[in-house]
Amino acid sequence: MTPDEPEWVWNDYLAVGNMTLFSGKPKAGKSRLALDLTTAAACGAPSFLGRPVVNGPVIYISEEGAATLAHKLPHGDNIRILTRETRGRSPNGQL
Secondary structure (H helix, E strand, O other): OOOOOOOEEEOOOEEOOOOOOOOOOOOOOHHHHHHHHHHHHHHOOOEEOOEEEOOOOEEEEOOOOHHHHHOOOOOOOOEEEEOOOOOOOOOOOOO
């Protein structure tokens, strides 16, 4: 029942309804890639690194703390950040 070609958010790398893991050596740019891709999708960019990107709401999940991420990600209604501090809480901060 798997489709031949998935519906891509970012062509060949990130598909709708799937999880993508960026792995590599420390300081190789994994977080920067994820942050910039998140910004492109949330802010309406037509492409990212030469590949089409679908725009829309983004949930960014990270083991980093919210204070570390807050200044790196765009602000607005199209992005939510889930970190170790906010795990298990609703967007309004309730458990």
